[in-house]
Amino acid sequence: MTNQVSPFTKDQLLPQEETLEIYKHKGQLFLGIPKENAYQEKRVCLTPDAVAAITAHGHRVLFESGAGSGARFSDKDYSEAGAEITKDTKKVFSWYSLSEKEENGERFSPSISLRSIP
Numbered sequence: 418m419t420n421q422v423s424p425f426t427k428d429q430l431l432p433q434e435e436t437l438e439i440y441k442h443k444g445q446l447f448l449g450i451p452k453e454n455a456y457q458e459k460r461v462c463l464t465p466d467a468v469a470a471i472t473a474h475g476h477r478v479l480f481e482s483g484a485g486s487g488a489r490f491s492d493k494d495y496s497e498a499g500a501e502i503t504k505d506t507k508k509v510f511s512w513y514s515l516s517e518k519e520e521n522g523e524r525f526s527p528s529i530s531l532r533s534i535p
Contacts, residue, residue, distance in 0.1 A: 446476035459487030465498040472499030
C-alpha cells in the first residue's frame with residue numbers, strides 16, 4: 418500500500434470556525450400620546466421611564482404638550498426621556514395613538530393602535 422499525498426496540510430483539513438453576520442429587520446414604531454380631555458381624567462398611558470425604554474429601542478414617541486400634567490409629569494420629563502413634544506393635536510392624532518377612542522358617542526376601554534414601519 419502506498420502513502421497518498423494530499424495537497425492540503427492537516428490544519429487545512431480540520432473544520433474552521435466561521436462567524437456569520439446576522440441582520441435583524443426591525444421596524445420603527447411611532448406612538449402619538451394625546452392630552453386627555455375627559456372631565457377629571459388625570460391618567461396618562463406612558464410614564465417618562467416607559468418613554469425612555471421605548472425610545473432606547475429606536476422607536477419614536479410624540480406627546481401633546483401637557484399630556485402628563487394631570488399625573489404630575491412635565492413636558493420636560495418626557496422630552497428628557499426622548500419624546501417629542503408638540504402643541505398640535507392633529508399632529509399627535511396623525512400618528513397612531515394610545516388612547517381611549519369614541520365610537521358612536523360611547524366610550525370603551527383603552528385600545529392600543531400601533532403601526533410598525535419597516
